[in-house]
Amino acid sequence: MATAFSEEISSLLTVKQPWQKSSDKTIRIGVVGGGFGLAFHWHEHPNCKVEAVSDLLPERRKRLQGKYKCDKAYESLEELVKDPAIEAVAVFTPAPDHARHVILCMEHGKHVISACPACITLEEAQKMKETKERTGLRYMNAETSYFRKETIAVRELLRQGILGEILYCEAEYYHLGIGRTSHELSWRDGKKTWRCGYPPMLYPTHSTAFLVGTTRERLTKVSCIGTGDPNEPALKDNVYGNTFLNGMAMFLTDRGHPFRCNVAWDVFADGERAQWFSNNGAVYSENSAGQPFTIRLKNETISTLPDFWDMLPETMRYDSGHGGSHPFLTNEFIMALVEEREPAIDLYESLAFCVPGIVAHESAKKDGEQLPIPQFEKKG
Ligand SMILES: NC(=O)c1ccc[n+]([C@@H]2O[C@H](COP(=O)([O-])OP(=O)(O)OC[C@H]3O[C@@H](n4cnc5c(N)ncnc54)[C@H](O)[C@@H]3O)[C@@H](O)[C@H]2O)c1
Structure with a gap:
């Protein structure tokens, strides 16, 4: 029979160290893809600024600019990656394009988070691994089930x-x-x-x-x-x-x-x-x-x-879909870059x-x- 929440398990699962700002670093991110790419919390993270956005479709570019409060927009990812002010890119383009787009970002010196799946062929997997290891840049998959x-x-x-x-x-x-x-x-x-x-x-x-x-x-x-x-x-x-x-x-x-x-x-x-x-x-x-x-x-x-929720900055402690996972994915990628470590989903x-x-x-x-x-x- 289901009982009320157990005191013991409750205390074991309680977040022991609530999130606290530990650095003044700001990660300047470019966000690409105005469908699912609208669902994240980049603009609300104390260590992140959305430097630019992009979508091939003008109305989706506008929606990204509105959501992430960002003036700068590019007509394509291929243009956005040339911007030297951007140090990381969030790639929310169609699944079959992820590997190509992630590799393009890394070849331009950017860290990358992409929507799932990371790739759809074994050849792409090998190429992503080679590119990551050659460039030393960080990659994270925004797989919602993880959080x-x-x-x-x-x-x-x-x-x-x-x-x-x-x-x-x-x-x-x-x-x-x-x-x-x-x-x-x-x-x-x-x-x-x-x-x-x-x-x-x-x-x-x-x-x-x-x-x-x-x-x-x-x-x-x-x-x-x-x-x-x-x-x-x-x-x-x-x-x-x-x-x-x-x-x-x-x-x-x-x-x-x-x-x-x-x-x-x-x-x-x-x-x-x-x-x-x-x-x-x-x-x-x-x-x-x-x-x-x-x-x-x-x-x-x-x-x-x-x-x-205590694992997150206060501004992001709310459910925006997929079991509340979006703010956790946002925070993990930004904090990995701030702390210069690999993300949990490397x-x-x-x-x-x-x-x-x-x-x-x-x-x-x-x-x-x-x-x-x-x-x-x-x-x-
Ligand atoms: N729970 C989850 O994790 C979850 C949920 C939904 C979607 N997704 C993933 O998110 C990704 C996007 O899904 P979606 O539903 O938004 O797809 P979508 O096709 O609606 O949107 C993709 C967008 O990328 C843009 N785009 C494509 N190439 C581009 C380029 N070169 N430069 C700039 N913009 C470009 C397109 O114009 C389009 O607006 C997919 O990979 C999907 O698998 C994951």
């Missing part, structure tokens, strides 16, 4: 030894109808967008981050079943040659644990969620059928979560989120054949 409240809680329960070892995890991202020709996001100005026919397993990070982003283990092998719809026009003609609306994958981790991971555009469910199991406890995200958030330990069941973690999906998609094309997953790790 959902339940993910922060699981990291903390693991760090304090309360959950023990995660032996099995199930994670899923469901978004009914996206990718189909009939979906509104498949079209802009009478032309197909990048979302039309987009392969589900090339968007794995909302799911994989729940495991990789808590235990930091790596996914080493995968067998994936892909399913489609023979009557869906998007699957007959898309730039990806994709025939799937759903991908259901079984991974093996480098610690010998199984991980069931779904990304589906065609099942009647929604949201990004996971459940983590050790042999003395389990944590469940809420789901669209009413499962509440739950931490189930041997002697108690807890169904409320701390909000963790390039290697970011590739460990997305590369397994690239291989899962290949496995689905081979009828579920189990395939090894290449690793992109820091040297030495």
Whole structure:
């Protein structure tokens, strides 16, 4: 039976050191992409100034300028990267462009945060790694599942030894109808967008981050079943040659644990969620059928979560979407640059989120054949 929030767990999960300004440095950022790129908190962070914005579409440029209170706007990322006043770029362009855009920013000497996924081919992963290591610049992926409240809680329960070892995890991202020709996001100005026919397993990070982003283990092998719809026009003609609306994958981790991971555009469910199991406890995200958030330990069941807002500057302590993750992503990137350290979701973690999906998609094309997953790790 669910009990009130346990005093003991409550105090263990309480933020011990609320965020405090520790430096007068200001990071000058350029923000590119006026769709999801409007959802962040750059202008509210005490150590950040939005130096310039960009979108190919004039009305989206205007929206970015209004949101981030910024006078300077460029007609494209390619123009913005030439601005010497900008030291970091937030890349919120379409998913298939991320690797190219991130590398372009780094070649111009800028640190980069990009939307998920970091890349969609193994060749791009290798090129991003080479560019990061050659330039010494910092990259972070803005994967929202990493900073959902339940993910922060699981990291903390693991760090304090309360959950023990995660032996099995199930994670899923469901978004009914996206990718189909009939979906509104498949079209802009009478032309197909990048979302039309987009392969589900090339968007794995909302799911994989729940495991990789808590235990930091790596996914080493995968067998994936892909399913489609023979009557869906998007699957007959898309730039990806994709025939799937759903991908259901079984991974093996480098610690010998199984991980069931779904990304589906065609099942009647929604949201990004996971459940983590050790042999003395389990944590469940809420789901669209009413499962509440739950931490189930041997002697108690807890169904409320701390909000963790104290980890953030006061101006940013509010939920702007995706489980309240946007201000945490904003703060982590800016503080990594201020403190001259790698961000929590550095390039290697970011590739460990997305590369397994690239291989899962290949496995689905081979009828579920189990395939090894290449690793992109820091040297030495
Ligand atoms: N929960 C999440 O993490 C989450 C949610 C939504 C979207 N996303 C990701 O965010 C990214 C953007 O998604 P979206 O829905 O806003 O897509 P979108 O296609 O609506 O917006 C992308 C924008 O980038 C602009 N753009 C493209 N190339 C450019 C260039 N060279 N210079 C300047 N601007 C350029 C386009 O004009 C467009 O306005 C995607 O990668 C998506 O996967 C993540």
